[in-house]
Amino acid sequence: MGSVTGRATLADVARLAEVSTKTVSRALSGAPNVDPATRTRVQRAAHTLRFRPNALARELRSGGVTTTVGFVIGDLTNPFYGLVAAGVERALSRQGLTLMLAATEDDAAAEARVVVAMLERRIRALLLVPIADDHGYLEGERQFGTPIVAVDRPLSNATSDSVVFDNRTGAHDGVVALLAAGHRRIAFVGSSESLYTHRERLAGYRDALAAAGLHEDPALLRTDGPDIASAERATEDLLRMADPPTAVFAGNNRAAVGVLRARRAAGADLGLLGFDDFELAETLGLSVVAHEPEQMGAMAAELALRRMADPMGVVEQLVLPTRVVLRGSERSMR
Amino acid sequence: MGSVTGRATLADVARLAEVSTKTVSRALSGAPNVDPATRTRVQRAAHTLRFRPNALARELRSGGVTTTVGFVIGDLTNPFYGLVAAGVERALSRQGLTLMLAATEDDAAAEARVVVAMLERRIRALLLVPIADDHGYLEGERQFGTPIVAVDRPLSNATSDSVVFDNRTGAHDGVVALLAAGHRRIAFVGSSESLYTHRERLAGYRDALAAAGLHEDPALLRTDGPDIASAERATEDLLRMADPPTAVFAGNNRAAVGVLRARRAAGADLGLLGFDDFELAETLGLSVVAHEPEQMGAMAAELALRRMADPMGVVEQLVLPTRVVLRGSERSMR
DNA sequence: ATGAAAGCGCTAACAG
DNA sequence: CTGTTAGCGCTTTCAT
Numbered sequence: 137m138g139s140v141t142g143r144a145t146l147a148d149v150a151r152l153a154e155v156s157t158k159t160v161s162r163a164l165s166g167a168p169n170v171d172p173a174t175r176t177r178v179q180r181a182a183h184t185l186r187f188r189p190n191a192l193a194r195e196l197r198s199g200g201v202t203t204t205v206g207f208v209i210g211d212l213t214n215p216f217y218g219l220v221a222a223g224v225e226r227a228l229s230r231q232g233l234t235l236m237l238a239a240t241e242d243d244a245a246a247e248a249r250v251v252v253a254m255l256e257r258r259i260r261a262l263l264l265v266p267i268a269d270d271h272g273y274l275e276g277e278r279q280f281g282t283p284i285v286a287v288d289r290p291l292s293n294a295t296s297d298s299v300v301f302d303n304r305t306g307a308h309d310g311v312v313a314l315l316a317a318g319h320r321r322i323a324f325v326g327s328s329e330s331l332y333t334h335r336e337r338l339a340g341y342r343d344a345l346a347a348a349g350l351h352e353d354p355a356l357l358r359t360d361g362p363d364i365a366s367a368e369r370a371t372e373d374l375l376r377m378a379d380p381p382t383a384v385f386a387g388n389n390r391a392a393v394g395v396l397r398a399r400r401a402a403g404a405d406l407g408l409l410g411f412d413d414f415e416l417a418e419t420l421g422l423s424v425v426a427h428e429p430e431q432m433g434a435m436a437a438e439l440a441l442r443r444m445a446d447p448m449g450v451v452e453q454l455v456l457p458t459r460v461v462l463r464g465s466e467r468s469m470r
Numbered sequence: 471m472g473s474v475t476g477r478a479t480l481a482d483v484a485r486l487a488e489v490s491t492k493t494v495s496r497a498l499s500g501a502p503n504v505d506p507a508t509r510t511r512v513q514r515a516a517h518t519l520r521f522r523p524n525a526l527a528r529e530l531r532s533g534g535v536t537t538t539v540g541f542v543i544g545d546l547t548n549p550f551y552g553l554v555a556a557g558v559e560r561a562l563s564r565q566g567l568t569l570m571l572a573a574t575e576d577d578a579a580a581e582a583r584v585v586v587a588m589l590e591r592r593i594r595a596l597l598l599v600p601i602a603d604d605h606g607y608l609e610g611e612r613q614f615g616t617p618i619v620a621v622d623r624p625l626s627n628a629t630s631d632s633v634v635f636d637n638r639t640g641a642h643d644g645v646v647a648l649l650a651a652g653h654r655r656i657a658f659v660g661s662s663e664s665l666y667t668h669r670e671r672l673a674g675y676r677d678a679l680a681a682a683g684l685h686e687d688p689a690l691l692r693t694d695g696p697d698i699a700s701a702e703r704a705t706e707d708l709l710r711m712a713d714p715p716t717a718v719f720a721g722n723n724r725a726a727v728g729v730l731r732a733r734r735a736a737g738a739d740l741g742l743l744g745f746d747d748f749e750l751a752e753t754l755g756l757s758v759v760a761h762e763p764e765q766m767g768a769m770a771a772e773l774a775l776r777r778m779a780d781p782m783g784v785v786e787q788l789v790l791p792t793r794v795v796l797r798g799s800e801r802s803m804r
Numbered sequence: 805a806t807g808a809a810a811g812c813g814c815t816a817a818c819a820g
Numbered sequence: 821c822t823g824t825t826a827g828c829g830c831t832t833t834c835a836t
Contacts, residue, residue: 143614145813156823161815169821186610191590192530193813197828200526204570204591212556213764215549222546225573229580234587236538237571239559253568256525257538276520280477364749396753415698416750419730430547479829490807495831503805527829531812
């Protein structure tokens with residue numbers, strides 16, 4: 137076992153290899169002008185001492201330029217964000233950058249806290265699924281050269297590079313598919329309009345109904361279903377109505393799961409189409425508005441890299457496409 | 471917009487507030503002996519300059535003790551790990567610690583790379599879902615006082631604190647449930663025995679068959695189904711057999727999804743019970759060996775905290791329980 | 805309650 | 821090819 141001893145430093149390695157610290161630095165970082173024999177000796181010494189260079193010191197000395205990129209996310213338990221994070225991670229690691237990930241559980245105070253912690257750690261760039269109402273506090277950071285990329289939702293009261301899906305068009309197309317399948321009373325189950333994505337998706341839902349000449353029934357609007365459990369309850373309510381909907385458009389994958397649970401429990405005949413594809417949607421015969429979460433993550437990382445290279449370049453706001461995938465009765469009735 | 475300027479330092483704040491740097495340090499870090507008026511003046515100056523303390527410098531000066539904990543994970547796209555990560559994150563943030571997360575895509579070389587990168591960043595503790603064959607290189611690190619906790623699988627060729635599920639018992643109980651439902655030809659679909667969890671689960675599967683006096687049919691052992699697509703293909707093969715299995719025990723949630731897909735595509739009558747519970751298992755009427763992934767993450771973080779407080783304490787190897795949850799035909803036939 | 809000096813571990817800038 | 825000096829931004833002595 138051995139006792140806990142301090143870590144070896146460059147100076148320790150220098151002493152053992154009988155060279156200067158600068159030579160050790162050069163030898164280990166692969167600098168060109170080092171005698172091969174010296175390099176070998178240094179490497180051997182470093183290995184003997186189990187030397188691990190201190191990245192804090194290195195990055196401090198070299199102007200606080202780290203190789204860490206921060207990604208602030210709402211909810212790790214939602215598989216959607218896992219896919220986005222995987223896309224980010226893959227794009228970053230290809231560039232030798234490390235991902236620092238923090239979850240906010242969609243709490244604005246937590247967001248501010250972790251963002252500040254990351255900035256103090258001098259992250260190279262900040263990717264953020266925004267939740268707070270006001271991101272003015274981030275404006276200053278970009279001035280200091282920290283690229284900021286909004287992911288899945290734009291910042292509030294602030295401009296930045298961003299990647300979002302074409303939520304409104306996607307929702308519109310999804311509802312059109314339900315209409316084409318013969319549905320006329322179509323409910324919306326999802327989050328409140330305070331959440332950007334659901335505000336957009338709700339607008340798309342309304343676009344589609346209006347274009348079909350249908351007037352909207354407020355009783356079919358359940359924006360109180362932000363998570364699985366609440367969406368399930370909202371759907372139960374809908375099914376108990378005197379004049380229940382024949383189909384539901386689910387605002388995201390959480391809502392869709394909730395609707396599926398309620399539908400199964402009630403044994404009800406209820407059409408369903410959800411925003412967000414997921415692993416078992418096909419197995420369940422569930423039609424969805426599909427998109428590429430991993431691509432979104434990768435694009436966000438790309439934007440950050442581009443902004444690192446060109447801090448003053450023009451702001452880029454990417455809108456990724458969606459597509460309707462029909463799998464259930466919505467398909468057969470076309 | 472303004473141009474990119476350097477960040478303000480403690481010295482800049484000191485100059486503006488007309489005090490020494492040490493006073494600024496004290497005032498901002500909430501040290502006791504500071505005149506309230508001075509503190510206010512300093513805070514105002516810091517705010518004016520948008521001062522963000524440099525955590526690199528602080529942590530370097532205070533002995534390289536960071537507030538970051540590293541978590542190295544195989545696959546972010548598997549919702550199971552998202553849940554584990556959420557458990558880790560929650561437990562850490564309660565202690566004011568930040569999570570640094572890296573994915574290895576279950577590649578041993580990538581694991582070594584990111585582990586080293588984290589150690590160089592002087593993470594306070596390392597949580598790791600191990601993939602490499604030999605973790606001898608980590609032994610030295612613990613000597614230097616970096617707690618290491620293995621998550622979901624133990625380290626290879628090395629001892630450490632760890633949290634795993636009771637895979638063998640869980641699998642045994644799951645197969646017993648299939649036997650109780652009347653199945654006699656039960657296939658195993660999952661990863662190869664080189665993966666600890668599946669080796670254990672396969673052992674549990676065998677235990678159950680042996681206890682029932684059944685002899686094992688090698689043709690029913692499909693350890694070539696580590697991911698959804700391969701598990702789906704393996705199941706297709708099984709269904710094409712002259713004497714196909716009547717049920718499958720799926721080694722993890724990836725395998726279960728693959729089996730579900732193949733079963734649906736073939737319209738086959740095939741019993742199924744999977745290791746790992748997941749969101750839609752209930753909706754699908756799927757019986758599972760359930761456990762608490764978030765708890766696993768939280769326990770791993772706890773172990774790390776405990777080891778930080780007591781580096782030389784006795785190694786703790788936690789084994790978390792599993793439970794069989796019957797939902798489909800396995801239930802009705804009891 | 806405040807300040808001056810020193811130094812964490814490393815690398816940039818200049819020698820030699 | 822190698823070494824010396826200085827200093828990144830902060831906190832830890834130790835004074836006052």
